[in-house]
Amino acid sequence: MSRFLGLRGNGLNIAAILGVLMPGIMTVGYDTSLLGGVLSLYSFEKQFPEINVDGAHNRSNASGLQGATVAAFTVGGFLGTLSCIWLGDWLGRRRLMMVGSVIQIIGTVLATSAWSLAQLVSGRVIIGFGVGEIWATIPLWLSEISPAQKRGSHVATKGIFSSLGCATALFLDYGMSFTHGSISWRLPFAFPILFSFVILGFLAFLPESPRWLIRQGRVCEAREVLAALENTTSDDDLIEARVLEVQSSLALSGKGKPLKQMFCMGPQRTFHRALLAIGVLILGHLTGATVTTFYTTYIFENNLFLPEATSRLLAAFYQLVGPIGGIVCVLTIESFGRRKLMLASAVGNATCLALLAGLGSKTGNPWAAHAAVFFLFLFHFSYIIGFGGIPYLYTTEIAPLHIRTTVISLSMSISWIFGVVITSITPIAFNSMGQRYFFIFAGLNVTMIPAIYYLFPETSGRSLEEMDEIFVLSEGTLDATKVAKRLPRRHCNNSTLREAMVEIAITTKKI
Numbered sequence: 001m002s003r004f005l006g007l008r009g010n011g012l013n014i015a016a017i018l019g020v021l022m023p024g025i026m027t028v029g030y031d032t033s034l035l036g037g038v039l040s041l042y043s044f045e046k047q048f049p050e051i052n053v054d055g056a057h058n059r060s061n062a063s064g065l066q067g068a069t070v071a072a073f074t075v076g077g078f079l080g081t082l083s084c085i086w087l088g089d090w091l092g093r094r095r096l097m098m099v100g101s102v103i104q105i106i107g108t109v110l111a112t113s114a115w116s117l118a119q120l121v122s123g124r125v126i127i128g129f130g131v132g133e134i135w136a137t138i139p140l141w142l143s144e145i146s147p148a149q150k151r152g153s154h155v156a157t158k159g160i161f162s163s164l165g166c167a168t169a170l171f172l173d174y175g176m177s178f179t180h181g182s183i184s185w186r187l188p189f190a191f192p193i194l195f196s197f198v199i200l201g202f203l204a205f206l207p208e209s210p211r212w213l214i215r216q217g218r219v220c221e222a223r224e225v226l227a228a229l230e231n232t233t234s235d236d237d238l239i240e241a242r243v244l245e246v247q248s249s250l251a252l253s254g255k256g257k258p259l260k261q262m263f264c265m266g267p268q269r270t271f272h273r274a275l276l277a278i279g280v281l282i283l284g285h286l287t288g289a290t291v292t293t294f295y296t297t298y299i300f301e302n303n304l305f306l307p308e309a310t311s312r313l314l315a316a317f318y319q320l321v322g323p324i325g326g327i328v329c330v331l332t333i334e335s336f337g338r339r340k341l342m343l344a345s346a347v348g349n350a351t352c353l354a355l356l357a358g359l360g361s362k363t364g365n366p367w368a369a370h371a372a373v374f375f376l377f378l379f380h381f382s383y384i385i386g387f388g389g390i391p392y393l394y395t396t397e398i399a400p401l402h403i404r405t406t407v408i409s410l411s412m413s414i415s416w417i418f419g420v421v422i423t424s425i426t427p428i429a430f431n432s433m434g435q436r437y438f439f440i441f442a443g444l445n446v447t448m449i450p451a452i453y454y455l456f457p458e459t460s461g462r463s464l465e466e467m468d469e470i471f472v473l474s475e476g477t478l479d480a481t482k483v484a485k486r487l488p489r490r491h492c493n494n495s496t497l498r499e500a501m502v503e504i505a506i507t508t509k510k511i
Helices: 010-038 042-047 059-091 093-112 117-145 148-155 158-176 183-190 193-203 210-215 219-230 237-253 270-286 289-294 296-303 308-336 338-360 366-388 390-398 401-455 464-472 479-486 494-510
Strands: none
Touching (some): 010 059, 010 148, 010 158, 010 183, 010 193, 010 219, 010 289, 010 308, 042 183, 093 117, 093 183, 093 193, 117 148, 117 210, 117 390, 117 401, 148 308, 148 390, 158 183, 158 296, 158 308, 158 366, 158 390, 210 401, 219 237, 237 401, 270 289, 270 390, 270 401, 289 296, 289 366, 289 401, 296 308, 296 401, 308 338, 308 366, 338 390, 338 401, 366 390, 390 401, 390 464, 401 464
């Protein structure tokens, strides 16, 4: 068989998106929504009575235990992404994603066969660990093999596939709710094994990141991968220029342990960039989407007092709004840029959540409940446009190459911590505050607007190495956004890209 399945150029990128990104991100969305869709199943409540809030003598304790059970997945995700700090540069992008897929299969088997709450929680932690490694690596790998002018639209498809994964879980939960016995929840638990096998199958044939190969000193392999990605020959001047650009970026960064380097400013303002990478992922959790994703069915059934069957069906259709918003994001991300989409999303999120909280608090009013459902759907559309995929893309773009794996892994680990906290306290908050809980997230979305405008530079159309230049020219925290606005783009189209890269190669050789 020909190398890389015989694919080159854009075809190779499409295979990476459909064969790895799609099943990898779908499994994250699936496992995120899965438990929320089975919590109220009779067979599930009978198997795990400790987390049956409605039938508990002490609802407060049961709510806390339920939140901890749901959060077990995010605890594993935190540990999995944290492990990438040490494993990412050692194993490489492909092998780490393969390891994560195998770990996820092990955890899925354990959770599917669970007969006790302890086994269920253990399985969810292991699933989260594998998913965390996949989650932290796929956007990084795809951003490093995608051309600058298409990187945003490629990685931003994450928002589409994450929502599809959530919808798949909830539709399967809904369909299986009409069956009897433990098969009603065990089959949905086992389903994501299929995603893991697809990932493993495609990764066996797709290329490693050329940037990681260059960093490991495997320059000849990197040239072959770059030639396949650019659909040219390995001795093309463009390929040589790309190699030299990456090597120049690595030379500028200096030597040292990545974790230690991350906390030093240096000429590339490394610590500044690490804070931005961490911050943009935290913003995604503070939008309120973590609550609506994990507890979609619960919100419809217990907060808006809709019938159980209606709540399950609405929760599944709710996630189908995500792909619509994701498609809008993919089509506009390069023309509008990352900043404008995040700003527009924050405004939309704040408006929808404030109306959701106000209308959902009017218990006994069916018209208010129906309006609350509408604004919950509209919130999901708004969220996906700006925060469904962009934060994960932005993190890979903002981090310097020499510590990119470390920055992304630590950023996502901290992001998972926020997920653990939010998913753990949400049942307690709902129990005491009801829908008014969303007023908090509406306010947080408002505070994001000035933060995004003044602190986060635009990355659209820039090569990953151009981002180094932006921060080298920045002298303060607020300078990066200004420099990004005035610095000309070298990678605006293929012809100018080739000319610019050849010029870099000539200049570097002279030096």
